[in-house]
Amino acid sequence: MFHRKTRIPEYQIAGDEVAVIETGKGTIRVKLDSDGAPIHVANFCELATMGFYDGLKFHRYVPGFVIQGGCPNTRDMTCEQVAAGQAGPDGQPGTGGPGWCIQEEFSTNPRNSHEDGALAMARSMDxxxxxxxxxxCLGPQHNLDSGYTVFGATVEGKDVIGALRAGDEIVKVDIVHGA
Known part of the structure; x- marks a missing residue:
């Protein structure tokens, strides 16, 4: 990932956001933590409502650790290319972003706990x-608590998360309100 100017998202959070992430393996529902990580939730919701995540692929799978997605470099790549770790027309999977960065919230979020199924944001060294x-998270990863912001907890679809691998598609992400 590359560093860009830190930005405050324009999306206005209501406080009851749920991300419905449709993947090629099934659907995941995540209760977003707008109290603990309002910047991350607003940023994710803003990107989701823009359709940013639709059609991207999960590009990183580490068994027993994490499954990672959200890199726009995977958009014009086949699932097989991403799974093989090949570079695409827009660059190497795992190095792209939306053109901005957001402020960390792991130091202020009282619920910043990397439990099984936690949704968190990846970042570079900064x-x-x-x-x-x-x-x-594919199981508890508390070693990440002091360095990465958790902004949601999976409420449905942990089996789907467990089945995901590099190359699997993020069909679309919708933001709904209420559990």
Missing amino acids: PNSAGSQFYF
């Missing part, structure tokens, strides 16, 4: 470099 790439 704590304020998260943009669009996110990951789901």
